[in-house]
Amino acid sequence: MALYKKYTGKKAVKYTRNTTIIILLLLFAIATIFPIYFMIISSFGDPVEAGALDYSLWPKKISFESYKFFFDYSEHSYRWLLNSLIVAGSVTASNVIFATLAGYAFSKIRFKGRTVLFSVLLCAMMIPYQVTQVPLYILIVNIFQIENTYRALIMPGLVTVYNIFLTKQFMSSIPTEIIECAKVEGCNQFQIFIKVIVPLSKTVMAVTAILTFMDSWNTFFWPFLVTNTMDMQTIQVGLKNFRFANTTYFAPMMAGATISALPMFILFFSLQKYFLEGVTVGAVKG
Amino acid sequence: MSQLAKVPSTTKVARKRKWRGDNGWGYAFIAVALVVFAMFTAYPVVSAFIISFQEYRPLGSVFIGFENYVNTFSDALFWKSIRNTIVYTVLTVPFTLFLSFAVAILILPLKKRTQTAFKAIYYLPAVASGVALSVVWLWIFDPMPSGILNKLLHVFGLSNMNWLGASSTAMFSLVLMAWLSSHGTSIIIYLAALLGIDESYYEAADLDGANFLKKLWYIVIPFLKPTTLFLLVTGVIGSFQVFQNAYLMTGGGPDNATTMVGLLIFNNAFKYFEFGKAAAQSLILAAIIASISFIQFKFFGKNIEY
Numbered sequence: 001m002a003l004y005k006k007y008t009g010k011k012a013v014k015y016t017r018n019t020t021i022i023i024l025l026l027l028f029a030i031a032t033i034f035p036i037y038f039m040i041i042s043s044f045g046d047p048v049e050a051g052a053l054d055y056s057l058w059p060k061k062i063s064f065e066s067y068k069f070f071f072d073y074s075e076h077s078y079r080w081l082l083n084s085l086i087v088a089g090s091v092t093a094s095n096v097i098f099a100t101l102a103g104y105a106f107s108k109i110r111f112k113g114r115t116v117l118f119s120v121l122l123c124a125m126m127i128p129y130q131v132t133q134v135p136l137y138i139l140i141v142n143i144f145q146i147e148n149t150y151r152a153l154i155m156p157g158l159v160t161v162y163n164i165f166l167t168k169q170f171m172s173s174i175p176t177e178i179i180e181c182a183k184v185e186g187c188n189q190f191q192i193f194i195k196v197i198v199p200l201s202k203t204v205m206a207v208t209a210i211l212t213f214m215d216s217w218n219t220f221f222w223p224f225l226v227t228n229t230m231d232m233q234t235i236q237v238g239l240k241n242f243r244f245a246n247t248t249y250f251a252p253m254m255a256g257a258t259i260s261a262l263p264m265f266i267l268f269f270s271l272q273k274y275f276l277e278g279v280t281v282g283a284v285k286g
Numbered sequence: 287m288s289q290l291a292k293v294p295s296t297t298k299v300a301r302k303r304k305w306r307g308d309n310g311w312g313y314a315f316i317a318v319a320l321v322v323f324a325m326f327t328a329y330p331v332v333s334a335f336i337i338s339f340q341e342y343r344p345l346g347s348v349f350i351g352f353e354n355y356v357n358t359f360s361d362a363l364f365w366k367s368i369r370n371t372i373v374y375t376v377l378t379v380p381f382t383l384f385l386s387f388a389v390a391i392l393i394l395p396l397k398k399r400t401q402t403a404f405k406a407i408y409y410l411p412a413v414a415s416g417v418a419l420s421v422v423w424l425w426i427f428d429p430m431p432s433g434i435l436n437k438l439l440h441v442f443g444l445s446n447m448n449w450l451g452a453s454s455t456a457m458f459s460l461v462l463m464a465w466l467s468s469h470g471t472s473i474i475i476y477l478a479a480l481l482g483i484d485e486s487y488y489e490a491a492d493l494d495g496a497n498f499l500k501k502l503w504y505i506v507i508p509f510l511k512p513t514t515l516f517l518l519v520t521g522v523i524g525s526f527q528v529f530q531n532a533y534l535m536t537g538g539g540p541d542n543a544t545t546m547v548g549l550l551i552f553n554n555a556f557k558y559f560e561f562g563k564a565a566a567q568s569l570i571l572a573a574i575i576a577s578i579s580f581i582q583f584k585f586f587g588k589n590i591e592y
Contacts, residue, residue, distance in 0.1 A: 003480075003488055003501055004395045021392050022400070028389060029407045031466055036410060038434070039422040055425075055434055102319035111312025117320070124327050128527045128575055130551045130568035134337060134561050135330035142344070156326040159319045189311035218415035220530060225556065236417045240534065243421055250425060257418035268413045272406055279409070279471050280478040 036261075043067070043258045045251035066251040070259065073242050073252075076230040080238035081259070086150060087223070087234060088216035091157045095212045096205050098159040103167025103204075104197050108179055109189060118168075121161045133225075140226055152226040153234070157216060163208050166281055170204035171197070207278035210271055214264055235260045334565045342561035354566035364567065366542055367550040368574075373457060374546060375525040378464040383517055386469045387510070390476035391502070405477065409470035420534035423463050424450070427535075450536050453543035460531055460544055472517050479513040480506070515586050519579050526575050547571050 004017075041059045047069035071077045105111070106118050136156060141147045174197070182192045198205070220236040227233045233241070239256045246252060268275055338354055340347040358364050389408070393401050411419065426434045427449035436446050449459045487505050496504070529548035532538055538545035538553070545553075551571065555564035 003391075003483075003506065004498065018395065021396065025389065025392055025404055028385075029404060032408055032469075033410055035419060035422045035426060035467070036414060038426065039418065042425075055428075055432060055437075098318045098322075101315040105312045105315035109308050109312040109315065111309045114312065117316070121323065124323070124331075126523070126576060126579070127327075127331060128523075128568065128572050130527065130529075130548060131334045131565075131572050132327060132330035133552075134555050134565050134568070135333035136326060137555075138333070138337075138561070139326075139330065155322075158322045158326075161323065161327070164319060189308060189315070193315075214413065218417075220415070220417050236415050239415075239417050239421065243424075253421050253425075257421040261414040261418040264413045264415070265410075268410070269406075272402075275413070276402070276405055276409065276474055279474045 043255040066255040099163035107171040338565035386472035411467035
């Protein structure tokens with residue numbers, strides 16, 4: 001950390017410098033989390049229509065009426081949370097399994113066409129999702145005819161190229177000698193994977209799981225396209241519909257937003273280490 | 287990292303035999319990934335090319351050659367959406383990068399625990415769903431005098447603004463929202479890269495009597511060039527695909543002032559069901575993104591070793 005002067009012996013100077021830095025960072029931090037703070041405290045207000053509403057920056061009272069109002073909006077509102085959980089859970093499980101397998105194969109197993117196939121996958125990451133959205137919609141709705149099902153919500157996300165890339169990056173740092181040793185001991189590739197690779201890759205598997213779950217929980221676009229009844233919608237789509245149907249109900253809208261975001265906040269604060277690590281894993285080494 | 291893998295541990299013949307034995311395992315391990323990729327990425331891309339030359343009809347599409355492309359290029363709204371996208375990108379990406387860089391530099395001298403706390407706070411908006419954030423920001427931008435942002439203006443003696451409702455401020459409102467909610471990832475990546483710079487460089491600079499700014503200019507900035515390039519390219523790619531905020535906050539309005547390419551394509555596809563036109567426009571977008579990325583690598587990628 002020698003970018004900064006050490007100020008040995010001059011405690012007061014160092015103290016002033018660090019305090020200034022912290023004040024600057026705090027100001028920016030307040031601006032960053034203000035919307036989230038505003039969302040949570042406003043959700044405790046009464047579910048009245050916002051006429052000449054006076055927003056308060058401090059909670060005047062704690063009432064859960066707005067939450068009740070949000071859940072009462074549709075008989076399926078609890079189902080939205082369940083749907084999100086089912087979809088995000090399945091997508092996460094399948095990504096962890098299949099991305100880890102593929103990531104291991106691409107980094108450590110030598111098979112014909114490995115480099116070519118991996119380059120194709122990497123190139124595909126550059127393609128904007130707008131290109132695939134129309135054909136994907138036609139495929140799911142017109143060809144497979146599985147609109148408004150869990151399959152439609154889950155299948156396109158079963159394993160993403162990004163996750164394969166992430167695990168491959170991580171696994172190339174596992175020494176090949178370990179695998180060679182296991183092979184000499186008579187293990188086949190599947191046994192090596194289960195007994196050697198998986199125990200060594202717990203971190204990257206956790207990172208994959210968390211980032212995938214968050215992505216899937218927060219995704220709006222695809223569920224919005226392929227669901228058309230309230231009982232199949234996810235919480236994000238439900239929240240959007242609630243917003244458009246109750247444009248003047250301020251506090252219930254905030255309650256809905258809090259409900260959709262809270263599970264991820266809880267997950268984030270309990271597994272912070274993996275979240276923050278996950279951000280860098282894919283980026284280091286460009 | 288990869289050095290270990292390169293050490294030949296067996297003779298050529300033996301290795302060749304092992305290759306053959308592992309072929310099957312390799313394919314088995316990637317099988318599911320490949321099927322998913324082929325069905326939900328490769329096939330749609332090929333299909334998009336075909337659709338872009340057709341007028342889509344549920345019962346048998348009609349081949350119409352380049353008409354979708356020709357119509358797109360003569361469509362004023364398409365050019366407006368391109369301009370909007372460029373304005374949005376230019377206003378958000380460089381500023382976010384600069385802000386993240388500055389914050390990462392400021393966080394650096396703090397204690398490990400304080401660093402983590404700040405990282406967590408800055409990353410928090412990235413954890414909340416885009417729909418939830420759009421709901422909140424919609425109220426922050428409340429055009430009434432009682433709206434949060436308007437109250438803030440009053441403190442500075444400025445008058446009311448119709449943030450999302452006026453074509454002069456709608457784009458800026460979306461940009462402001464991006465400034466305050468999309469820097470978490472880049473701050474963390476910058477900080478990781480900063481921590482990766484070897485101490486000895488600073489020590490050498492200290493011996494030469496270099497001050498803070500000199501060290502920043504001659505050591506930090508060159509060392510972080512690959513990181514900056516990575517964040518710049520991914521930032522621009524992401525920004526060109528922006529759809530959700532425009533769709534949820536303004537719907538592209540007022541008077542198409544915030545219609546970005548992503549939203550235009552969505553509207554053509556799922557509002558007007560002109561799949562052919564949407565496919566053609568999405569391929570044009572892909573070409574634009576690919577060329578911009580290429581230019582960025584050419585222009586800024588010099589002297590970078592990977």
